[in-house]
Amino acid sequence: MAAAASPDAVRSDHQRPQGDARANAVVADAVPHVRLAGVGKSWQRKLDTFVALDNIDLCIGRSEFVSIVGPSGCGKSTLLMVIAGLIASTHGSVYVDGAPVERPLTDIGIVFQRDLLFEWRTVLDNVLLQAEVRGLDKAASRTKACDLLAKAGLAGFESRYPHELSGGMRQRVAICRALLHECRLLLLDEPFGALDALTRDQMNLDLQRIWSEERQTAILVTHSIEEAVLLSDRVVVMGARPGRIVHSVAIDLPRPRTVQVREGAAFGHYYAEIRGAIEHA
Amino acid sequence: MPDTTAGTVWMRRWVERSVGLRDAFLVFVVGCALLEVGARAGLYPPYVLPAPSAIALRLVETAGLMWGHMLTTLVEIVGGFFLAVVVGVLLAAAIVFIPFVERGFYPWLVVLQVIPKVALGPLLIIWLGFGYLPKILIAFLVAFFPIMIDTMVGMKSVERDAVFLMRSMGASQRSTFFLLRLPHALPHVFGSLKVAVTLATVGAIVGEFIGADEGLGYVLIFANGSMDTTLMFAALIWISAVALVLYMVVGAIERACLSWHVSQRSGAGAA
Structure with missing residues (x-):
């Protein structure tokens, strides 16, 4: 069984002096793509201070697929929004390619639990929203959007409206929208949480396939340990109150992974280890 | 299909x-x-409740005359309504996006709303005379508030994550407004328009009550003065017909604009 490393041990792979970050950018994994240093987030409430995130250190290598799991309310989603620059941290810093994140990152693809499709736009126009906001070339974006939709099994649905689609199909459209521009970082905030188990399995496989083509750095927040193990290179376990990292497991399973991987012994070990970490958090 | x-x-x-x-x-x-x-x-005596046949006969006899009065009232209603739509939506956007407008003006708009507009009528007549203007203004005053409130609600009720999504695409405030907030608010806006168009009708008629020499409200008051109940019923039928037609026009525009919205899907055909 692949050794479960402590967070520090895993991080040591990526921790290099910041100076050579850009010089070595070509060498995969040489430099952390995303680095969190002592990130904390707290809210002032009427009587006390609510600590959502406490002293989070995390390094994520280029092209690495990392999942963050943990109990409800442990701040997983908040952490993702802090990385995206959409919520400001109160302590510490987030670095992407060595540069501190001070405003919303715009060269990322982001998918939320709710698909957030605009009901007044067709499927194709929803995907093209990305191009419209960014002012990308129309014809090229259109071609790429149709291509992505076809890959997601949505060919022929381009001119349908979101309300004509099932939950799984809607979320596929949202993923296509996130992938339309060439992004290096994919942030997924429980994208499959609202889907039934069978649809979810299929979506996991599809996401793996799509991701393996471009190998963006991906950070997936999820409730599902199975999903995390199936998709990730590394699973980070968070504990609640305050939200903090309690464990980190490198997943050493060959890719591409199939649903059958879940029946293997190695998968079972990973599952048990993560499960244990969550329970003892 | x-x-x-x-x-x-x-x-x-x-x-x-x-x-x-x-x-x-x-x-x-x-x-x-x-x-x-x-x-x-x-x-019961006919001056209390005239026979429907008498009212029908009167409707036919006075059709030409009523048509002219109806046009006057229509101009007042539509004028007040359009003013209410433009001002209501713009004010709502200003309140949602400019904190000073919310702090400085919103309380006064609420005060304005609680003043019975009918009570303002006589004042408006002094200021603006007996023409179209005071009626349009009363219709506007009665109609704009629901439009403003519903538009505000529509623009504010955009999900946080949808705004996050736009920001992560690098969207400006402006494009977030036009691509997300405005279309998102549209169902709310149209809901309020249906209310507002009937309110504008009330406003115009009341304005004519206070001081006018033409319009369906004037006919109503005139008929009342001469105890001509049959004519009153005829005027009432005209007023209701105008209100109904305007309501249906707004409904039709809504259906055309909001074909994507839940309220417009098969079976939900309201009008």
Whole structure:
């Protein structure tokens, strides 16, 4: 069984002096793509201070697929929004390619639990929203959007409206929208949480396939340990109150992974280890 | 959807609607018949409740005259309504996006709303005379508040994550407004427009009550002065017809603009 490393041990792979970050950018994994240093987030409430995130250190290598799991309310989603620059941290810093994140990152693809499709736009126009906001070339974006939709099994649905689609199909459209521009970082905030188990399995496989083509750095927040193990290179376990990292497991399973991987012994070990970490958090 | 199916669906809907209307029509006919009998039997004097046949006759006789008054009232209603839409939506956007406007103006708009607009009527007549203007203004004052409030609600009720999504695409405030907030608010806006158009009708008629020499409200007051109940009923029918038609026009525009929205899907056809 692949050794479960402590967070520090895993991080040591990526921790290099910041100076050579850009010089070595070509060498995969040489430099952390995303680095969190002592990130904390707290809210002032009427009587006390609510600590959502406490002293989070995390390094994520280029092209690495990392999942963050943990109990409800442990701040997983908040952490993702802090990385995206959409919520400001109160302590510490987030670095992407060595540069501190001070405003919303715009060269990322982001998918939320709710698909957030605009009901007044067709499927194709929803995907093209990305191009419209960014002012990308129309014809090229259109071609790429149709291509992505076809890959997601949505060919022929381009001119349908979101309300004509099932939950799984809607979320596929949202993923296509996130992938339309060439992004290096994919942030997924429980994208499959609202889907039934069978649809979810299929979506996991599809996401793996799509991701393996471009190998963006991906950070997936999820409730599902199975999903995390199936998709990730590394699973980070968070504990609640305050939200903090309690464990980190490198997943050493060959890719591409199939649903059958879940029946293997190695998968079972990973599952048990993560499960244990969550329970003892 | 292929044309043939669309056509059949449309036809089936029309038939369904006609069936619904048939029952409504039946109630109308029976009601009229009862009133007719009551009037002819002398159960109550005709100046209290004229026979439906007398009202119908009067409607035909005065059609040309009423048409002119109706046009006057229509101009007042539509003028006030349009003003209310423009001002209501712009104010709502300003309140949502400019904190100073919310702090400085919103309380006064609420105060303005609680003043009975009818009570402002005499003042407006002094300021603006007896022409169209005071009626348009009263119609506007009565109609703009619901539009403003509903538009505000629509623009504010955008999900946080949807705004996050736009920001992560690098969207400016401006494009977030036009691509997300405004279309998101549209169903709310149209809901309020239906309320506002009937309110604008009330405003225009009340404005004519206070001081006018033309318009359906004027006819109503005039008929009241001469105890001409039949003419009053005729004027009332005209006013209701105008309000109904305007309501249906707004409904039609709504259906055309919001075909994507839940409220407009098959079976939810309100109007």
